[in-house]
Amino acid sequence: MQQESARRSNRDRTEATRADLIAAARKLFTEKSYAETGTPEIVAAAGVTRGALYHHFVDKQALFAAVVEQEAAVVAEEIERASPPSLFARDALIAGSDAYLAAMRAPGRTRLLLLDGPAVLGRAAMDDIDNRHGNRSLREGLVAAMRAQTMKKLPVEALTALLAAAFDRAALAIEAGASTEDYRTVLMALIDGLSPAPAHPQAPGSARTR
């Protein structure tokens, strides 16, 4: 007859505790903000003590980074699930855009990923996370469109970053109550504007600044 609480390997214990902490932190970070959530509250929700937290994470910020990482992965997964990778390049971009905007409606997700994330971890760290998850499919879609000649050839990294920034702002605006249709319309117009068409058929000789 073994003990009440079964004998667990250290690896299992660590994994379970880390998961509990991340889950509790995720819940609180999405309900409130990073700054408004204290570690005592997190560990209470996770059913451990602060000692466990600081054993598994170097500081509160590291726990936050783990939460952001996980949440970014979930968002990427939701997008991939909703948007089949085939189709024509432009259709894939549209499907991905809608899936992203839908995924970002999860409560607190915009604040976690778009406000607290960049402020707490810095833009560089967030870029790193985004590039490992969500942005990847966006960039691949853009590259595909360029190769298919349905999109102007432009610096890929910059284009990916700027379109992602527009999507992010759209998600924030929509959550704040703005018209989803308006923002969707503009996003599509921005993407369609990148078609390799005659640039701007207006008065020739427009002065170039700088």
Place this chain on the structure above:
Amino acid sequence: MQQESARRSNRDRTEATRADLIAAARKLFTEKSYAETGTPEIVAAAGVTRGALYHHFVDKQALFAAVVEQEAAVVAEEIERASPPSLFARDALIAGSDAYLAAMRAPGRTRLLLLDGPAVLGRAAMDDIDNRHGNRSLREGLVAAMRAQTMKKLPVEALTALLAAAFDRAALAIEAGASTEDYRTVLMALIDGLSPAPAHPQAPGSARTR
């Protein structure tokens, strides 16, 4: 013969103290971050005590809001100075874009306005500030371009917000070491893509999602 420190009216005292606090806070908030800057440090730099701070500002966040407000005004001013309001609509947009990117190179400004600002004050509050200052000229430029028929007619608020978001991300990327030319190229491509040209001269009957 009057006293050593001249008799000052309350209005002057308040104005001077508030200005000192905002200046000291601005310096520290741009050198470090909002979270890393404590009120004791701020008041020491300003030459007052925390009592003065909490007399003039309801809390640390309110002081931060005042700093952001002022900095946003300075940025808007720098843009207006560098970009004459006349010219053709597109040229004005380009000049304004370059001026914005140049203005955002001031040390710590991107973190203050683009990272800490949204996280601490919220996107709604930042939108409010932006609309009172920087975004105004952008929106007016877009409206002018639309009226001049050199730009597709689109929801103005949404377009302004999304382009502003792209500019913001570009400023962050450039500060992080990315190629200014790359980002400038993409920004111009995004703007030029909004010309009222034949949208995308490709295979007809492309399926519309939703």
Place this chain on the structure above:
DNA sequence: CAAATAACATACAGTCTGCATGTAAATTGA
């Protein structure tokens, strides 16, 4: 010029973060 008020300064309470130390459980290796 006295009363009221504004502009501060000082002192205090509560909370939080990170670390140091202590303890129980698991792993190692002889």
Place this chain on the structure above:
DNA sequence: TCAATTTACATGCAGACTGTATGTTATTTG
């Protein structure tokens, strides 16, 4: 298999910070 070591926590503490309450000085008001 069992003692030594390491891991996974729990507990307690030190420093710092925020916001507030209270006291004091300068200004304004009637």
